[in-house]
Amino acid sequence: MKRLGIKDWGSVKFMHRIRKIVRIGLPLAFAVGILWWMYRGFRWEELQNALSHQMSWTWMLLSMPFGVLAQVLRAVRWRQVLLPTGERPRLSTCVHAVFLSYASSLVIPRVGEVLRCGVLRRYDGTNFSCCVGTVVTERVIDTILILVLSFLVFLTQIPVFLSFFRRTGVTLGGVLDSFSMTGYFVTAACGVLAVLCVVLLASRFRFLSHTRSVFSDLSEGLLSVREVKQPILFLLYSIGIWLSYYLHFYLTFFCFDFTAGLGSLAALVAFVVGTFAVLVPTPNGAGSWHFAVKTILVLYGVEQTSGALFVLIVHTLQTLLVVLLGVWSLLMLLLRKR
Numbered sequence: 001m002k003r004l005g006i007k008d009w010g011s012v013k014f015m016h017r018i019r020k021i022v023r024i025g026l027p028l029a030f031a032v033g034i035l036w037w038m039y040r041g042f043r044w045e046e047l048q049n050a051l052s053h054q055m056s057w058t059w060m061l062l063s064m065p066f067g068v069l070a071q072v073l074r075a076v077r078w079r080q081v082l083l084p085t086g087e088r089p090r091l092s093t094c095v096h097a098v099f100l101s102y103a104s105s106l107v108i109p110r111v112g113e114v115l116r117c118g119v120l121r122r123y124d125g126t127n128f129s130c131c132v133g134t135v136v137t138e139r140v141i142d143t144i145l146i147l148v149l150s151f152l153v154f155l156t157q158i159p160v161f162l163s164f165f166r167r168t169g170v171t172l173g174g175v176l177d178s179f180s181m182t183g184y185f186v187t188a189a190c191g192v193l194a195v196l197c198v199v200l201l202a203s204r205f206r207f208l209s210h211t212r213s214v215f216s217d218l219s220e221g222l223l224s225v226r227e228v229k230q231p232i233l234f235l236l237y238s239i240g241i242w243l244s245y246y247l248h249f250y251l252t253f254f255c256f257d258f259t260a261g262l263g264s265l266a267a268l269v270a271f272v273v274g275t276f277a278v279l280v281p282t283p284n285g286a287g288s289w290h291f292a293v294k295t296i297l298v299l300y301g302v303e304q305t306s307g308a309l310f311v312l313i314v315h316t317l318q319t320l321l322v323v324l325l326g327v328w329s330l331l332m333l334l335l336r337k338r
Helices: 006-039 044-054 057-085 091-104 112-124 128-168 172-177 181-208 212-227 231-255 264-277 288-299 304-335
Strands: none
Touching (some): 044 304, 057 304, 112 128, 231 264
16 A cells, blocks of 8 residues: 655645535535525614513523423433443433533534544443444434424414415415525525435445444444333433423513414424424524524514514524533533543
């Protein structure tokens, strides 16, 4: 095999640095672009007024524990899936790993899935490839649950949409005509980036299966869900995770007068659409989530400016919660002996 010279190593390091910049910079630039487009004519004094006088902070504070509970339940369910593989990480380590995974994904989208496996490997000696397999299993189950939920939600909401169109005189063509070329571009770009994210994740997991032993560990993790000792409890954990996410979002509707009367089903539709929008590889779905949820709110009769105000405040505060949990877990792990 030909040995690399100093110049070759320099080129390799340079390309690696470029790829790292692209991985961080491109999603961030895309998120900033969408946010700039959405808020380019926004009057920022309205934000200050909403935070000071219009918003109910009580409901916002009540929503935050459900955001924490969703991540804790995810850690508990993850440990349950790991047990049949022979791995027994501490529950506290699993919780810290999940907290850190969400916080790290704010910097590099989707890196948290690999990072949380690395945390268990470092602090509890858990098999890394096996962890990755269980993470993939979790994601497959979550995908199935959200797809079933999406189908049921939109099936039940078809009469609501038809009634809204009939009452307001709005037609589907009129809704599409209200989209500017920039709106169509943003929608298409979000779809393309979501597909690209799935392709990149698939290639990452294929890379992990180059050796037979790693592939065996990965397969063991994928199939571990079949050997879970308490499948009913596993199902309850899964439902609890998504119910907590929903309540984390729904309770914020009561923070503002213009969303308080929309109802739980309207919040469920916005929640499902926002869940798919987060698939776009931007930090915590920034930009794509704002655009998608605001569009649903407008469809339910919320004024454009109010919808933009709602998604900006809710997403910012919920992202701050993710950051705080990640910082707390990082400090706890640094204080813990390996």
